Amino acid sequence: MIRIITTYGGLLLTAMGQTLLLALCGLFFACILGLIFGLLSVLKNRVCNIVSIIFVDAIRGVPMIVLAFYIYFGMPALFNGLMGYNAVTLTALQAGTICLSLNCGAYMAEIIRAGIQSVDKGQMEAARSLGLPYWKAMYRVVLPQAIRTMIPSIINQFIITLKDTSILSVIGFPELVNTAKNVVANSFRTFEVWTIVAVMYLIIITVLSRVAKILERRLNRGRE
Amino acid sequence: MKKLIAFALALVLALSLVACGSTAPATDDAANSEATAAPDAAAEGDAAEGDATASDGKVWVVATDTVFKPFEYTDESGNFVGIDVDILAAIAEDQGFQYELKSLGWDGAIAACQSGQADGMIAGASITAERQESGWMFSDGYYTATQTMTVAENSDIAGFEDLEGKTVAVKIGTQGAAYAESLKDEYGFTIQSFEDSPTMYQAVLGGQCVACFEDTPIMQASIKDGGLALKVLENTANEGGDYGFAIFSENSQELLDMFNAGLANIKANGKYDEILAKYLG
Amino acid sequence: MAENNVKIHVSHLKKSFGNLEVLKDVSVDVTQGEVVVVLGPSGSGKSTFLRCLNRLETITDGQVIVDGYDITDKKTDINKVRENIGMVFQHFNLFNNLNVMGNMILAPTELKKATKAEATANALKLLKRVGLLDKAEAYPSQLSGGQKQRVAIARALAMNPDILLFDEPTSALDPEMVGEVLQVMKQLASEGMTMVVVTHEIGFAREVASRVIFMEGGYIVEEGTPEEVLDHPKEARTIDFLSKVL
Numbered sequence: 001m002i003r004i005i006t007t008y009g010g011l012l013l014t015a016m017g018q019t020l021l022l023a024l025c026g027l028f029f030a031c032i033l034g035l036i037f038g039l040l041s042v043l044k045n046r047v048c049n050i051v052s053i054i055f056v057d058a059i060r061g062v063p064m065i066v067l068a069f070y071i072y073f074g075m076p077a078l079f080n081g082l083m084g085y086n087a088v089t090l091t092a093l094q095a096g097t098i099c100l101s102l103n104c105g106a107y108m109a110e111i112i113r114a115g116i117q118s119v120d121k122g123q124m125e126a127a128r129s130l131g132l133p134y135w136k137a138m139y140r141v142v143l144p145q146a147i148r149t150m151i152p153s154i155i156n157q158f159i160i161t162l163k164d165t166s167i168l169s170v171i172g173f174p175e176l177v178n179t180a181k182n183v184v185a186n187s188f189r190t191f192e193v194w195t196i197v198a199v200m201y202l203i204i205i206t207v208l209s210r211v212a213k214i215l216e217r218r219l220n221r222g223r224e
Numbered sequence: 225m226k227k228l229i230a231f232a233l234a235l236v237l238a239l240s241l242v243a244c245g246s247t248a249p250a251t252d253d254a255a256n257s258e259a260t261a262a263p264d265a266a267a268e269g270d271a272a273e274g275d276a277t278a279s280d281g282k283v284w285v286v287a288t289d290t291v292f293k294p295f296e297y298t299d300e301s302g303n304f305v306g307i308d309v310d311i312l313a314a315i316a317e318d319q320g321f322q323y324e325l326k327s328l329g330w331d332g333a334i335a336a337c338q339s340g341q342a343d344g345m346i347a348g349a350s351i352t353a354e355r356q357e358s359g360w361m362f363s364d365g366y367y368t369a370t371q372t373m374t375v376a377e378n379s380d381i382a383g384f385e386d387l388e389g390k391t392v393a394v395k396i397g398t399q400g401a402a403y404a405e406s407l408k409d410e411y412g413f414t415i416q417s418f419e420d421s422p423t424m425y426q427a428v429l430g431g432q433c434v435a436c437f438e439d440t441p442i443m444q445a446s447i448k449d450g451g452l453a454l455k456v457l458e459n460t461a462n463e464g465g466d467y468g469f470a471i472f473s474e475n476s477q478e479l480l481d482m483f484n485a486g487l488a489n490i491k492a493n494g495k496y497d498e499i500l501a502k503y504l505g
Numbered sequence: 506m507a508e509n510n511v512k513i514h515v516s517h518l519k520k521s522f523g524n525l526e527v528l529k530d531v532s533v534d535v536t537q538g539e540v541v542v543v544l545g546p547s548g549s550g551k552s553t554f555l556r557c558l559n560r561l562e563t564i565t566d567g568q569v570i571v572d573g574y575d576i577t578d579k580k581t582d583i584n585k586v587r588e589n590i591g592m593v594f595q596h597f598n599l600f601n602n603l604n605v606m607g608n609m610i611l612a613p614t615e616l617k618k619a620t621k622a623e624a625t626a627n628a629l630k631l632l633k634r635v636g637l638l639d640k641a642e643a644y645p646s647q648l649s650g651g652q653k654q655r656v657a658i659a660r661a662l663a664m665n666p667d668i669l670l671f672d673e674p675t676s677a678l679d680p681e682m683v684g685e686v687l688q689v690m691k692q693l694a695s696e697g698m699t700m701v702v703v704t705h706e707i708g709f710a711r712e713v714a715s716r717v718i719f720m721e722g723g724y725i726v727e728e729g730t731p732e733e734v735l736d737h738p739k740e741a742r743t744i745d746f747l748s749k750v751l
Contacts, residue, residue, distance in 0.1 A: 072430075076430055077430055080431070092432070122594055122596050123598060123601070126594060126598035126599075128587065130664055131612060131664065132612055132615060132616065140615065141603075141611075144602040145600075145601055148602075170418070170423065171423075172418045172423075172427065172433075174417065178396075181331060181397070181417070182396050184334075185396050185398075185401070186354075188334060188338070188358045189358075190331075190338055190339075191338075191339075
């Protein structure tokens with residue numbers, strides 16, 4: 001165990017950094033996508049609703065590993081077919097970020113839709129009756145209330161997404177699981193390596209949950 | 225006070241995890257030796273009597289990779305076939321032992337052997353000093369393979385010198401990966417690790433990586449069978465090494481011995497050449 | 506507009522929800538300073554009628570002109586019109602994420618009607634008027650129903666509107682809190698505010714209304730002064746309704 005840590009510790013820490021980098025990139029864009037498609041689904045506009053439903057259903061209906069292969073290999077192949085060899089290539093980080101943000105974004109859209117719909121309709125009506133435009137009312141009155149109810153689900157989704165980065169091992173992104181497989185291949189110490197990896201994930205996720213809890217408490221201050 | 229107790233509990237938990245991690249293989253070995261004690265005794269008896277191992281009814285579990293063409297793969301009709309599969313079958317027939325072949329993937333096969341869930345593995349594993357040091361026990365070599373670099377058909381990369389600043393694909397834990405690793409500092413390229421060969425090839429075909437490192441026969445068979453737009457750069461081959469059947473525990477020594485004896489027999493009676501001809505043309 | 510002092514002009518207003526026609530043909534004018542109380546059984550369309558006046562409900566057919574703006578015209582900037590029509594809801598609808606002061610100054614500052622300082626000063630004046638000066642920092646969840654509704658009225662007044670719409674403002678209140686809200690409304694009426702009030706408070710109608718409208722089945726059945734409609738109703742349906750609520 002100790003030998004594994006001294007020999008491969010640096011490598012695994014770098015990989016953990018890559019996992020965090022990928023997760024953060026993915027979550028950042030997932031929040032944006034989730035917000036856009038979540039809002040599209042609550043607008044009083046049939047076309048917007050349908051666009052959102054198609055996005056959410058399509059992404060939720062495809063396992064992320066399939067999405068990963070499709071984006072990393074399929075999309076460039078598609079573009080290259082149109083524009084000639086190697087016109088577009090994605091790095092594994094870019095493909096991974098797209099993949100995670102699409103996947104997590106679809107779930108975030110659902111969380112945000114549910115959150116907004118959980119806010120009493122009267123809040124929007126009251127804001128509109130004062131002359132506030134829709135988006136101002138949404139931004140100043142509805143979303144702040146929606147976010148409070150969404151936070152536990154969002155934290156949960158963040159944790160799932162962080163763990164889902166491991167799926168991107170299949171497209172060769174050097175995150176924790178991919179690197180661990182290499183370390184196992186070199187050291188043949190299957191159990192020790194996976195124990196270290198498990199503990200590393202455990203630490204990241206525990207820290208993340210704690211920070212999220214503190215944030216949640218902060219946001220809820222003044223509510224009661 | 226409460227915090228102190230919580231911390232202590234967490235520490236105990238962490239330590240026990242670590243302890244489990246380092247002792248797991250040992251306890252598994254212990255369990256193994258119990259389970260196989262009887263067959264061992266039987267084997268000793270058999271050795272005295274000669275060649276009648278089949279009578280003890282032991283079914284050996286052999287692990288292998290999922291796709292490692294042409295050594296193991298699933299053919300068009302859904303049968304699990306390949307050089308490894310046929311060699312093992314021929315040797316088992318020759319030696320008269322029963323076995324069950326489990327296709328677990330490369331990592332899975334190693335883990336299964338280490339944990340005692342499998343008795344040995346045949347998965348185009350190169351016989352290397354590093355592996356032997358870390359507990360692998362190999363049979364005699366049953367195939368000699370070199371590793372080479374492969375690039376896209378229309379690529380202008382002609383050798384390692386052209387790899388500066390580029391990314392190459394390897395398959396985790398293979399000799400090809402080790403070969404690439406040994407070259408990367410000298411030639412200044414980065415390595416991206418994939419979990420199986422088809423994905424690695426796809427990365428070169430799709431332009432995500434400029435080259436891949438693979439065992440030469442595998443690469444050639446894949447290019448031929450799959451009609452892949454790839455070319456092997458023959459001048460990039462290393463010295464190569466032998467593939468061997470591997471065990472991870474003394475308890476499977478009998479299986480290893482039978483493998484070696486059987487291998488010598490099928491090489492002598494022409495069965496071995498027949499199998500190679502079937503897959504490599 | 507024939508007369509300058511007509512604040513709300515409604516002609517042949519129709520409103521359907523899918524196949525359900527809630528307002529069948531409603532025409533009414535409200536002049537400056539009038540307090541119009543709309544009565545009627547539930548399902549008569551009175552709340553829908555009120556919500557059409559600031560287009561919280563889309564209008565199916567007919568014309569509604571408020572403050573000279575045709576709000577049935579798609580080109581009309583409805584937000585601009587709404588700045589001059591306050592609305593008070595049955596369930597108060599205070600913004601739960603903001604304290605009382607936040608509720609009061611949100612619209613004036615967001616819509617650049619006032620600086621934060623001006624809006625705050627005005628809000629304090631209005632809170633004093635509704636008797637809640639000490640609650641400026643409180644959150645809605647810390648207020649009683651009556652207090653919430655008084656803040657809601659003050660919030661509507663903060664935009665300095667010409668017209669106030671009340672949608673059953675006392676229906677969700679405990680009985681002992683109805684009085685304090687009606688008191689504020691009476692005061693507003695006496696100051697000359699143009700008000701349209703949907704309510705079940707017959708006493709309030711009798712005391713404050715300049716006109717009472719009785720609606721049923723998507724039509725105005727009867728309208729007139731409180732004495733005419735409440736004490737000497739002519740229509741059978743009005744008589745029937747009043748006999749049940751009085």
